[in-house]
Amino acid sequence: MPNSARVVVTPLREGGPAATGSELVRANPYRPWPARITSITELTAHEKLFEFRLVDDRIREAFHHEPGQFVELSIFGVGEAPISISSSPTKSGFIELCVRRAGEFTTRLHELQCGDTVGIRGPYGRPFPIDEMRGHDVLLVAGGLGIAPLRSLINNIHDERSEFGKVTIIYGSRTPKDVMFRDQFEMWRHRKDFDLYLTVDEPDDSWDGEVGLVTKPFEHLEIVPDHTYGAVCGPPVMYKFVVQEMRNKGISYDHIYMSFERHMKCGMGKCGHCQIGHQYCCIDGPVFNYWEAKNIQGSM
Amino acid sequence: MLYRVIDGSELPLLVEAFLERYEVIAPVQTKKGYAFAPVDSFDQVALDYPSTVSSLKKYYLPQRETLFRFDAETNEVLDLEVEVRPRVLFGAHACDINAINCLNSVFEDARYPDPYYEAHRRSMLVVGISCTPTSECFCQLMDADEARSGYDLFLQDIGGRYLVSMNSVEAANILETACNPRVATDEDRRAFRQATRRRQESFNPAIPDIQEIPMLMDAFHSDAFWDELGERCLSCTACSAVCPTCHCFDIRDVLDPDGRIGERERVWDACTSPQFATVTGGHNFRPTGRERVRHRMYHKLNGFLATHDRNLCVGCGRCVRACKANISPIEVLRFFEKKGAEDAE
Numbered sequence A: 001m002p003n004s005a006r007v008v009v010t011p012l013r014e015g016g017p018a019a020t021g022s023e024l025v026r027a028n029p030y031r032p033w034p035a036r037i038t039s040i041t042e043l044t045a046h047e048k049l050f051e052f053r054l055v056d057d058r059i060r061e062a063f064h065h066e067p068g069q070f071v072e073l074s075i076f077g078v079g080e081a082p083i084s085i086s087s088s089p090t091k092s093g094f095i096e097l098c099v100r101r102a103g104e105f106t107t108r109l110h111e112l113q114c115g116d117t118v119g120i121r122g123p124y125g126r127p128f129p130i131d132e133m134r135g136h137d138v139l140l141v142a143g144g145l146g147i148a149p150l151r152s153l154i155n156n157i158h159d160e161r162s163e164f165g166k167v168t169i170i171y172g173s174r175t176p177k178d179v180m181f182r183d184q185f186e187m188w189r190h191r192k193d194f195d196l197y198l199t200v201d202e203p204d205d206s207w208d209g210e211v212g213l214v215t216k217p218f219e220h221l222e223i224v225p226d227h228t229y230g231a232v233c234g235p236p237v238m239y240k241f242v243v244q245e246m247r248n249k250g251i252s253y254d255h256i257y258m259s260f261e262r263h264m265k266c267g268m269g270k271c272g273h274c275q276i277g278h279q280y281c282c283i284d285g286p287v288f289n290y291w292e293a294k295n296i297q298g299s300m
Numbered sequence B: 001m002l003y004r005v006i007d008g009s010e011l012p013l014l015v016e017a018f019l020e021r022y023e024v025i026a027p028v029q030t031k032k033g034y035a036f037a038p039v040d041s042f043d044q045v046a047l048d049y050p051s052t053v054s055s056l057k058k059y060y061l062p063q064r065e066t067l068f069r070f071d072a073e074t075n076e077v078l079d080l081e082v083e084v085r086p087r088v089l090f091g092a093h094a095c096d097i098n099a100i101n102c103l104n105s106v107f108e109d110a111r112y113p114d115p116y117y118e119a120h121r122r123s124m125l126v127v128g129i130s131c132t133p134t135s136e137c138f139c140q141l142m143d144a145d146e147a148r149s150g151y152d153l154f155l156q157d158i159g160g161r162y163l164v165s166m167n168s169v170e171a172a173n174i175l176e177t178a179c180n181p182r183v184a185t186d187e188d189r190r191a192f193r194q195a196t197r198r199r200q201e202s203f204n205p206a207i208p209d210i211q212e213i214p215m216l217m218d219a220f221h222s223d224a225f226w227d228e229l230g231e232r233c234l235s236c237t238a239c240s241a242v243c244p245t246c247h248c249f250d251i252r253d254v255l256d257p258d259g260r261i262g263e264r265e266r267v268w269d270a271c272t273s274p275q276f277a278t279v280t281g282g283h284n285f286r287p288t289g290r291e292r293v294r295h296r297m298y299h300k301l302n303g304f305l306a307t308h309d310r311n312l313c314v315g316c317g318r319c320v321r322a323c324k325a326n327i328s329p330i331e332v333l334r335f336f337e338k339k340g341a342e343d344a345e
C-alpha cells in the first residue's frame, strides 16, 4: 500500500485524557489554544498588562513556564506576535503579558476588552537559569520594555525570597511617565530585601529617583562578584554597556544572562527569522549568557 | 545495504509500476531548462538531466501551505485535515537527497517535529540517480556528492545497466515486481568503481577546494569582501528560492472575502530580503546587503555545521546560475583561496 499521510488540526477530544505540554506540541505545534482576557491594566500611555486564562482546563493545567520564556499570541486575521511572559511561574492558572502598542498587531490587542479571546501557543525559549541563581545574589537590569520578561524573574524571586541572596534591581525608563509597575516598585523602594534603583533619562518635577542611564547606579553598587548572577533585558543598544559594567565589577562571563529580542515567527527553530549567527534566538535563547553571546557572530 | 542490478531497458517498467499507485515527480525538459514536475509516462523523464532550475524542496515545504483555518469573529481554530498524496520523487541527484537530509534535521527536530513536513515526507518515496557534474557543481567539496541515506532506491548508471541500492522494503517490493533484479557480480562492482572515479575526475577544477572553511568564515567576518558582495546584491531572493536547503518562511493570516473565515499559512521567505530581521521600532539586525549576504553564506558554510554537523550548502550550483550579481558560495571559496595565496607570499 502506498503510504499516504495526514496532518490533523483538531481540538482535544471531549473527555479525553489530560494532556501534557509536550503532547500538545506533538499534536500540532502551530495550533494556538483559546485564551480569554480576564483583566487589563493600563500601565502607561503605550503599555497595558493583560491577564489571560487558557479556556480549556486540560491545556491550562498543562501550561508551565519559567521566567524568560515567551508565548506566540494570536489574533486570527491579524497574525501572531512573540510576547514575553511577565507573570511568575509561582502563580499558575493565568498568564500575564505586558504589551506595548507598536504596530498593527499590538494596536488590535490594545483594542480588545475583558472577556475577548485570543490564541496562545507556547511557552517557548530557554529561560533564565533560576535554579542556578538560587543561593546567590542577583543583579537585574531592565531598560524600557525589558522589564516585561524580567518581571517574571523578579516576582518569582519575590515569592521565594529566602532562597536568594542580595537582590538588586535597576530599571531605567525614558521619562517618569514611562515607568511601568510604578506602584509596585514605589512600595519596594522602602523594603530592605530589595535594593531598587529607578532611573529616567528625562526627569520631571515629581521625580525623586535617579537621573541618567541604567549604568549610572553601578557607580555605587557593591557586588560580591563570585556570588552574583546578572540578568539583563532592554533595547539592543543597552547590552554592551550594561554587560561591560558587570564585567568591571568582576562578574564572570557565564553568570551574566541577557534576553535578546529578534524578529520571530515560528518560535520553534524552523522559520529562520530569529537567527543570530549560528543560533536561533527562539529555541537556543532568547536568554543567553555573555560567554555564549561572545561566541555568536552579530549577537551584540 | 542491498545491491541489485537491473538492465537499462527495465527502467520504464519501474516508472510505470510507480505510476500505478503514486504521483511520480521526475526531471523533465522545459523551455527554460529542466524542472521537476509530475509525469504520466516514462517518455517524459529526462534521465540524464544536468540540474534543474528549482529544487525538490517544494514537495516538502510548499511555497505556500495552509496550517489551519480559523474563524476571526470567535477567534477559534477550525478543524483541518490535510491528506497528502503518495508520491515518488524519481531521479533525484545525490546533492538533492543530501539537501533533504538537511531539511529533515530541521523539521524533524525531536523538540518540535513539524507535522506538515513529516506528512509530506512520510508519503514520499525517493529514487535517486547518478549524475555527471556540471561546471557549477561542487558537491564533492561540501561532502554532499554521495547519498548515504535519505533515499529508497538509488540507481547508479554502470553502462547500459544500473546498480541499485535498495534502502526500503516498500520500494524493493515494487522493484522486484516490476523488474528482474539480479545479484551484482564482480564485473558490476568494477564498473561501479570506474563510474565513480570518472565522476570524481569530472568536477570543475577551477572551483577551489578550501580546508577549514568555518575558521576562515569567522576570521574574515569583518573583511571588506562582504561590503563588495553586499553592494552587488539586488535583494531579489532568487538564491534562496532555488536553493534546495534554504527553508526560511513567513507565517501570515489571509482572510476570505467575507472577512470572517481565514487561513493561517506559511510562505517562503528569505534572509536576503531587506526586512527579514527587522523588529518593532524599526531596528534592523541586518540592515544592509553586506550583513544579509554574509549571513546567508555564514549559515550555509559555517553556522549549520556548528549545530547540525553538516554544511547547509550541498554545492548544487543552482544559486550560482540564478544570481544575476554573481554572488555564490563559489565566490566565497575563491576569496578564501586568494587570501590563502596572499598569506603564503
Ligand SMILES: Cc1cc2nc3c(=O)[nH]c(=O)nc-3n(C[C@H](O)[C@H](O)[C@H](O)COP(=O)(O)OP(=O)(O)OC[C@H]3O[C@@H](n4cnc5c(N)ncnc54)[C@H](O)[C@@H]3O)c2cc1C
Binding pocket: A070, A079, A080, A081, A082, A083, A084, A085, A097, A098, A099, A100, A101, A102, A103, A104, A105, A106, A107, A145, A148, A149, A260, A261, A262, A263, A264, A265, A286, B278, B279, B280, B281
Ligand atoms: C522573545 C520576544 C519577546 C517579546 N516580548 C514582548 C513583550 O513582552 N511586550 C511587548 O510589547 N513586545 C514584546 N516583543 C516584541 C513584539 O513581538 C513586537 O512588538 C510585535 O511583534 C510587534 O507587532 P506589531 O504588528 O504590533 O508591529 P508591526 O511593526 O506593525 O509588525 C511587525 C511585523 O513583524 C513581525 N514580528 C515578529 N517578531 C517581531 C519582533 N520581535 N519585533 C517586531 N516585529 C516582529 C510581526 O509579526 C509583524 O508581522 C517581544 C519580542 C520577542 C522576540
Ligand code: SF4
Binding pocket: B239, B242, B243, B244, B245, B246, B300, B312, B313, B314, B315, B316, B317, B318, B319, B320, B328, B329
Ligand atoms: S547555496 Fe547555492 S550551491 Fe549551495 S545548496 Fe544552495 S543553491 Fe546549491
Ligand code: SF4
Binding pocket: B232, B233, B234, B235, B236, B237, B238, B239, B240, B272, B293, B322, B323, B324, B325, B326, B327
Ligand atoms: S545574492 Fe544574488 S540571487 Fe541572492 S538576493 Fe542577492 S542578487 Fe539575488
Ligand code: FES
Binding pocket: A263, A264, A265, A266, A267, A268, A269, A270, A271, A272, A273, A274, A275, A280, A281, A282, A283
Ligand atoms: S522564530 Fe522561527 S526560527 Fe526562531
